[in-house]
Amino acid sequence: MNLFIVLIVVAVIAVFVGLAYNGLVRRRNDVDNSWSQIDVQLKRRLDLIPNLVETVKGYAAHERTALEAVVVARNSAMAAPATPAAQASADNALTGALRQLFALSEAYPDLKANQGFVSLQDELANTESRIAYARQFYGDSVATFNTAIQKFPTVFVAKMFSFTEREFFEAEDAARNAPQVKF
Amino acid sequence: MNDLISSNKRRTVFLMLGFVIIVVLVGASVGSLIGNSTTGTILAVVLSGVFAFVSYWKSDAVALRVSRAVPADPNEYKRLHNLVEGLCIASGLPKPRVFVIHDDAPNAFATGRNPQHAAIAVTTGLLEKMNRVELEGVLAHELSHIRNYDILVSTLAVTLVGSIALITDITIRTMWWNGGRVSRGNDRQNGVNPLALIGFAMLILAPILAKLMQAAISRKRETLADVSACQITRYPPGLIAALEKLQADTTTTHSASMATAHMWIEQPLSGVKDSGRLGSLHKLFNTHPPLAERIALLREV
Numbered sequence: 001m002n003l004f005i006v007l008i009v010v011a012v013i014a015v016f017v018g019l020a021y022n023g024l025v026r027r028r029n030d031v032d033n034s035w036s037q038i039d040v041q042l043k044r045r046l047d048l049i050p051n052l053v054e055t056v057k058g059y060a061a062h063e064r065t066a067l068e069a070v071v072v073a074r075n076s077a078m079a080a081p082a083t084p085a086a087q088a089s090a091d092n093a094l095t096g097a098l099r100q101l102f103a104l105s106e107a108y109p110d111l112k113a114n115q116g117f118v119s120l121q122d123e124l125a126n127t128e129s130r131i132a133y134a135r136q137f138y139g140d141s142v143a144t145f146n147t148a149i150q151k152f153p154t155v156f157v158a159k160m161f162s163f164t165e166r167e168f169f170e171a172e173d174a175a176r177n178a179p180q181v182k183f
Numbered sequence: 184m185n186d187l188i189s190s191n192k193r194r195t196v197f198l199m200l201g202f203v204i205i206v207v208l209v210g211a212s213v214g215s216l217i218g219n220s221t222t223g224t225i226l227a228v229v230l231s232g233v234f235a236f237v238s239y240w241k242s243d244a245v246a247l248r249v250s251r252a253v254p255a256d257p258n259e260y261k262r263l264h265n266l267v268e269g270l271c272i273a274s275g276l277p278k279p280r281v282f283v284i285h286d287d288a289p290n291a292f293a294t295g296r297n298p299q300h301a302a303i304a305v306t307t308g309l310l311e312k313m314n315r316v317e318l319e320g321v322l323a324h325e326l327s328h329i330r331n332y333d334i335l336v337s338t339l340a341v342t343l344v345g346s347i348a349l350i351t352d353i354t355i356r357t358m359w360w361n362g363g364r365v366s367r368g369n370d371r372q373n374g375v376n377p378l379a380l381i382g383f384a385m386l387i388l389a390p391i392l393a394k395l396m397q398a399a400i401s402r403k404r405e406t407l408a409d410v411s412a413c414q415i416t417r418y419p420p421g422l423i424a425a426l427e428k429l430q431a432d433t434t435t436t437h438s439a440s441m442a443t444a445h446m447w448i449e450q451p452l453s454g455v456k457d458s459g460r461l462g463s464l465h466k467l468f469n470t471h472p473p474l475a476e477r478i479a480l481l482r483e484v
Contacts, residue, residue: 130269
């Protein structure tokens with residue numbers, strides 16, 4: 001009789017562990033999948049930049065610093081480790097450099113009239129909004145995953161199979177160095 | 184969220200069962216009116232079974248065809264495609280097929296049987312009248328219908344409710360057209376067949392029942408989709424502005440029919456006589472909650 005009760009308890013625990021484990025695996029795959037969505041868009045953006053730099057060079061070759069800043073930012077983004085935080089800060093730097101370049105290009109009517117430049121600008125804007133959408137989805141799935149592995153009693157299963165929390169797609173520097181305002 | 188999806192799948196099963204039962208009852212009553220109830224019933228069972236099965240696989244095509252939707256050209260409607268793709272990334276859905284309907288009234292609907300086989304259709308009027316954030320709100324509303332499996336229920340309702348209306352219509356018309364011949368069986372017996380009377384009542388009641396079913400399915404879903412649309416866009420004012428524009432616009436969506444009424448984001452056929460003496464009765468048959476109510480609810484989000 002006692003053995004029977006023990007068996008039932010063991011079976012219930014086994015079923016619970018199995019279900020919890022499967023749920024965690026599903027959520028972890030969701031996180032990976034949403035991360036790859038961001039990754040695809042980031043890569044796409046990096047691929048667009050050499051063309052952009054070439055086009056701008058043709059019209060505004062002496063805007064050296066701005067062009068170089070974009071190239072440098074792109075190279076460091078290519079070299080950045082594949083962690084969300086590193087990718088996010090590389091992405092921020094690139095966004096800043098690009099903004100600078102586009103602001104300068106306002107002064108060159110010929111460049112702005114160039115069909116290739118306009119479509120590149122469109123593509124970039126599109127990719128940027130897609131990165132924003134993908135970030136949102138990634139943030140949602142990370143939040144769900146992190147909550148799931150912290151919750152009682154799933155937390156034991158998560159510990160047992162060493163599921164660890166995932167990072168959000170946020171730049172380290174930007175979060176730590178709050179902008180300083182001086183009067 | 185998952186509760187919502189499984190509840191929608193349950194509803195689908197109920198809808199199909201309800202449909203089969205109603206059709207069988209109608210078939211039996213038609214049969215008893217003609218004087219051969221067994222044949223009528225068997226025919227109805229077979230017909231409704233086949234119909235329900237075909238509906239599951241093909242009703243999205245029917246809904247699109249009925250609304251005269253054409254596939255949206257990726258170059259001509261680039262903005263639309265871009266928005267849909269972006270929102271799909273944000274909500275983790277596969278990209279649905281995108282259709283446009285040449286109609287000046289701003290409106291939109293989603294259809295399909297699951298997120299992998301889904302389609303979104305918008306009118307050209309919507310594309311003209313809405314700005315980016317508003318259009319985004321509307322598309323997110325439709326995508327939430329897809330994610331919640333509302334599309335499965337509502338699209339099935341199109342063909343199922345439509346076919347009930349069709350069957351009863353045909354029978355009633357045939358009876359008029361055939362004159363006395365239909366009730367010859369009763370004449371011989373020299374009395375009123377009570378079954379035939381019930382049958383006749385059924386014929387009249389069936390389309391009303393079907394309409395009620397249609398209304399019950401969709402009203403709550405609309406508000407839910409509004410709320411989850413804001414979860415996708417993170418910007419409730421967009422959808423609020425869009426709904427306000429829809430409210431201000433009085434054009435009737437010509438591409439909508441009675442059968443597809445419940446699928447659109449805004450009730451396409453203007454709700455006549457919503458106020459007044461029979462107002463509450465009419466509201467029972469409305470497929471959508473009033474836009475003012477939906478806007479008020481979104482303001483609280």
